[in-house]
Amino acid sequence: MSDAPLISVRGEAVVEAEPEIARLSVHVQSQESDRRAALDRLTERNRRCLDLVESYGDAVEKVETGGLSIAPLLKYKRREGDIRAYRGTVWIKITVADFGVLGELVTRLGDLDRTYVNGPEWELRRDSEVYGRAARQAAHEAVARARSYAEALGSRLTGLVELSDEGLGRTMREAPVALAAAYGGGVGGAAEEPEPIDLEPETQVVRAAVEARFTVTQPDLEPR
Template identity: 35%
Template sequence: MAEVVTKGTGKVERTADRAEVQVNFETVGSTRNEAVDQLTRRVASVEPVLERPGVEVRSRQLSVHDNWDGQQRAGSRASQQYTLRVEDLAQLDDLLSALVAAEPTWLNGPQWQLAADAEAIREAQREAVLDARRRAEGYAEALGARLGTLQRLSDGDGETWAAESTPGRAMAAYGGSVGQAPNMDELNLEAQQIVVTVRCTAAWTLLD
């Protein structure tokens, strides 16, 4: 029995309702202990900022190592990197302002996310199957045949990413004076659209 195999794609847009931010603080000292002591003092003012509601510290990563100038040791460096998840986007601007005012070595974000994407994936799956069927019907008509029953369906992985029309934004470390909170209003950090894409491959019988 003849069959036709088609691919279908379903895409659904949702507004991001969660954001992730990465921030790093770095200090140097003549010894490892001195570098760590300076780092401890530097992040002491940062930790209370991370305790606000709607902000979750996903990870704290400490790195301590010696600096080298050729074959000679030239002091030490210590850094602490935070990965933050912001569930309450109303907190995002104030959080970023406070972090930048604390003079991080670098800050990247926000990376936009969906807190729950199951419903969007199901809708995209329906669109993918409909797309595959429309394509199969077109081939059947072109052959002067009728589309029969579905024989096989291969389900691809659901993928989530930022829409190309609204690319993700990254922030560099702020260069103002210590303790000065920058104005974040002009950076346009509104939640962007997330595109959930599902692809499938379907095989259908062709009837005379």
């Protein structure tokens, strides 16, 4: 086992970057006195929502159905009684890559009947180069810090013993907020398109940290 002196350091990096995708969560509802009518109305509204989203082509990267439910609503909460209505809900998850259409898409979705839009959640892609950039900066910081300590002791770095990644973390500045709700909107007749809402992408903050151990030459500890 080598008896060379060791220096242990921690390197950190904080990188700010523009988001690469935005996620929207859309809930489409129906409520009718008849179960089949509620399901049919929900199917119709779901199709209308999907048609709108798909009309944006490649600007929308992914569309997923997160869940569907049809639930009876009772007249009395504390006892089994007559069913007064049936409520249907479809949850649609949308990933948008082109922020140029995002404001328009959000307002048009929010203008649909009985539709609730939540978001956007600004994110980096999982394979974003920003994470690698942060990791490299953290490693460079560890080397620079170790070299600084070694020079202060009259030593120099001679080798790397260990480098461990503490992981990468993304910090959101604010939680996403609900942008549009249109429960019980009007039906029938051509309606004027809503004005697109201005959305400013939220800066993404990526933090990286590493721990490293270096061997160094014997320090010069003689008083000066």
